[in-house]
Every structure is written in structure tokens, then in C-alpha cells.
Amino acid sequence: MSVFDLRGIGPKKEKTLVENGYDNREKLMDANFYDIMRLPGFGYTITCNLWTSLNRNLDYPNMTEVVEYTKNDVMIENKKVVPWKQYKKSKNFVLQPPEYKPQRTTVWSFPDRGDWASHTSQYRGNWSPWVVRNIIERYSKLGDVVLDPMVGGGTTPVECKLLGRNSISIDINPSAIQITKDRLCLPDEYSEELQFSEHKTYVGDVRNLNLIADDTIDLIATHPPYTNIIRYAPCVDGDLSQITDYKLFFKEYRKAIKEMYRVLKPGAYCAVLIGDTHNKSHYVPISTKMMIDYLKEGFILKEDIIKKEWNCESNRYLAKYAGADFLLTMHEHLFIFEKPVCDINSLKNSSLDFFEE
Template sequence: MKKITYREYLEYIEKYDEITIEDKTIKLEPIRIRRFYPEEKELTDISTTVWSFPKRGSWATHRGDYRGNWPPQMARALILKYTKPGDTVLDPMIGSGTTCIEAKLLGRNCIGVDINYNAVILTLHRLYWLEKNIEKHSREELEKLLITNGVDASLNDILDAKIEIYHGDACRLDKIDSDIIDLVATHPPYLNIIKYGRRREKIVNDLSLTRSLKEYLELMKKISSEIYRVLKPGHHLGILVGDTRIHKHYVPITHYVLQVLLDTGFILREEIVKIQHKMKTTREIWSKLKQRDFLLIYHEKLFILRKPVDDREYKKYKYSVKQDFIKLEF
């Protein structure tokens, strides 16, 4: 892991005005924020195990530049539910920095890591302009915003929140001590579905470039072990994963990933289905139903898991942990 600072980001944009992720070019232009917090219509019901966000959040410096980055509503929900102001959140696969931005807006410290240097630069770009926009407002204006939006943090919590961004591998979080993280919130790539890096870049251990399910799960096992190590006992991991199809048959990646996490020692707290949006229209689906011999995958799964405090607690929740009669070998 190597810490990347604003200084390095500013040096980068002196030479380049864009980055490429998933073969999509994103301009590194100044960002003007129209609103710091979500509108009511962007915050749908999250009191059940089915979550749906028809409108992807676009407040602060959040942008839906490419497929595969998770909606800020999910990061926000996890942070509000499982942390308090001043706590530390980790996202070991930051992508465009959604988790880090929400942590800052809610007065939480955050450590963000990504194996793709372009993702690191994009995250720093969005954090930089978030802070620049905050600086334009008076304390009175900002405090009024917090009250209006029901934020549980004080202005000092938000201004003091420390965000550290690293270029590194989620399989080896060597700059993070054990048992210090209050929440891990992340959205890993789904088995070669969306390639965030490019093969010619030869990014070692990039989940999005794995060539087989076996290789993918081997990396997930290493990532799971590192997350478990750095997370405080009794604290939570929220991880969004999705399934795919190969040869028109369903590949339950979510099932395999959950098994890896349980094998690591986590306790399953919640399993939430997130509905996908902006894919095909209902009319298109019905008109092509007979021609297509498989169903479209319109959901992802958010697993919320807990690191047990001790063996006694692990045994207490024996039906929500690894079952010895279920074996996953790869």
C-alpha cells in the first residue's frame, strides 16, 4: 500500500486532464456542487430486505460515470446504521470513491484503497472538489445544512474527518493495523463482468481481470481474511456482490462469496436484495420473452456480516455461521 496525497493528484492533473476506467474516459474537470446532501426522493425505504433506488444519487461530487459503482444511498445507509461520528470506515476497493465521499459528508474518518491507480486519482479528484466546495460556505451556512438534512454529525466532525487514500491491494492491507476499523463497506467487481483495469496494464490481483471462478474466489478469500483482520470485533462488513451467466446458465457468485466470508469466520447479520434499474423496459422484456432462453439478472445482494467478539458469541449464532457439512473447495 502506498498513500497517495492531494499533492500527487495535483501533479497528475498538471500533466493529464482525464483518466480511463472500464474503457470509459472521464474528464478531471472542476466540480461545482449544487447540493451537499440527498433529496427526499433519492432516499427510498430501507427498512426491509429489499432495497430499490430508481434514482441514483447525484448529490455532492457523486457521479455515475461508469457501470459497476454502487449508489451512494447504500454507502450512506451502512455508515449511518453501523457507525457514529468520528469512527473509521474502510473501503478496500474504492472505485470512484463513493464510500469515502459519504464518510466525509457524515463526519466519519475513512481509509480508501484501490489496486487501480486511475480509481485512486478519480477518488482524490472528487474528494478534492468536495472540500473546495465546503470551503466556499460559512460555518453558519454549513451548520444550517446539517440541521436541515438531519445529519447526526457536528460541523467539526465533518471538517475534522480524515480521509486517507492508498494505491494498493485489498489482499494485503499492510498499512492498516489489526482490529482498528469500525466498518468495512465495499463493492468488489463481479468475476470478469466489468473490467475496471485493462489486461495490457497487467494489474496483479485485479478481481475484474480474473479468468476463472477459482481464481476469483482465491482472491476473495485473501481479501476476506484481511478485512476480518483489520475489523474490530463486534463490528460489521457490508459487501455488495452480484451474479452472472456463463453459457446462458446462472452462476451464483453471491452464494460462493458468502461461503468464503463465512469460512473466514464472519457471522451473517443481513442479506439484502438490491433491485437493478435502467436496464431494459418492461415492453422490451415481454416482446422478447420467447426469443430469449434465459432470464435477465435484475438484482444484486448486499451481505452484512459481523466479526464475532469471541468464541462464545460465535457459537450463540451457530445458524448464521459456517456450517461444517457445507464444503467449498477451489
């Protein structure tokens, strides 16, 4: 007979729980989600199902501001990321891109990723500063507050600093925040060339932006994880890139969308770069699902920009998938969403109309 009488928890899982001291329902009600998740045979998906059976909500950590910069190497994906000055010590420092031209179409292509200022390519999956610069220049103004709630390697706040915008950077991974703080440390001799701006960094979960008030952010610019395609922080509780189940990933990411909508000012924009993937032999339209979820939360789709991928054209990448029965994905979607000033229901022919449940 089942000890817990919980849906989806079979005899083996029950045995594991009992062996680890969770021998009654009351103890499970007091248990920490991530302690259970780390038990053999559990993981994020099964533990989420267990929490649902217990009628328990997941708790997300509050934002914690990080002021100190340790100046140490950090590990991302089990690879060492060194301070940018060490990484670029043999290169001449260039503060701004030499030939910046604003994009005027819905297809963006940047063969040169961009490595001015403190930008580097060490953080795999980080977006190009050319993309971020175009977003910031087009959808914000001097002195605005730009939020990146999944900041990764710090591209967004660096561009904010170069362009005279204030920034708030958040990441679930403390190592990512240390990388961001390192990238924000530009040489003092260039300070007079930059507009004054403030930049705050936090360890936190995008599903709980507790220190940010409603309707206070001028622009959101972010490049979220594509489910578990790149696992950035395998040892960090709550990292969305660890969720292997697509439905669960989108369920959790929907909570992030709610928070982004809450903190963004009416009439302001939210820019999200997202790509798709293949699961064995079929295409998984992650970007389409994510776009629909943003619309369902009340955003309006301002633009759908196609960003061409260049790193996929390397011989190494082509050789790896030469025998695969699918076409290589060579693009990402950059969605520009707007938080409407008025009630979405009063807008005729809005993008939401196409995706009503």
C-alpha cells in the same frame, strides 16, 4: 523431454518460456509473476498454475499512500472520466440528498441513483450513494473509520466526508484513486456545514492491507468486482476483475476476506454488495459462493439485503437480451457481515453452521 518437468506446462509453453530467457527452473524461481503472465499464451490462470507447480507464493504489493491529486482526466475501461466539476458544470450543486429516508426492510430500491455532492455515474459498476449512505448511517457513528479496500469511483469516502466519518480508500488501479481524490474535493464554501473528518487514499491490493493494524477498522463497505464481468483495469497487475476463471477468482478473493477480517474490529460490520451473472445458458451464483467464503473465514451473517437493479430495465438492455434463454438478473445482494466478539465456535445456531466443510 521436458525442460522444467512442471505439471500443466506443455511443449508450446516451454518453448515460449525458453524463447523469452526462462530456460531453466532457477530462472523461473526468480521470475516476476506478471512478466510471465504477459507472455503469449499464458495469462493469469496458467501463470497461477505454474506458480503452484513451482511451490511459489504470489506476492502482493504494499499499500502506497497517494497525497497528490493530478486533476487530469483518467481512463477506466478505455473510457475517459473527467473531473466531477467539469462533468456537472451545468447542474446546481447540492451538498446533501434532499429527501433521505433510512431503509427499514431487507429490500432496497432506488430508482434515482443519486447525484448530490460530487457523485456521478461516470464509473460503470460503481454503487449508488443511497446504498452507501444507508450502510454508514446504520452501522457506524460520527468519527468512525470506514474502509473501502476496492474503492473504484470513490462513492464510499465521499459519503463518509458528508456524514462525518473518517475513511481509508484503497484500489489496485491508480486511476481509480485519482478519481476518488477528485470526488473528495468538495467546494470550500461548504466546509463549515461538514463535521471534521480525515480521508486517506492508497494504491494497493486488498489481499495485502499491510499499513492497517489488526482490529482497527470500525466499518468496511465495499462493492467488489464480479469476477471478470467489468474489466476495470486491463493494464494493472493484480486486478481481480481480470481473472476469468471462477475458481481462481474465489481462491484469490478468499485472501482479501482474510485481510478484511483481520483489520476489522470485533463486533464491527463488513458490508459487501455483490451480484450474480449468467454463463451462456445457466445461472452463476457468485453471491452465494462469496457469502459462504465470508462465513468460513469467521464472519457471521447479520443481514442479506436484496437491492433492486434499475438500469437493467432500459429499452437498450432489454433489446440486447430479448432473445436470450434466461431471465434478466434484476437484483444484487448486500451482505452485512459481523466480526464476532467471541469465538465463532461458541455461538449456537450461527450462520456458519449451515456451510461447514
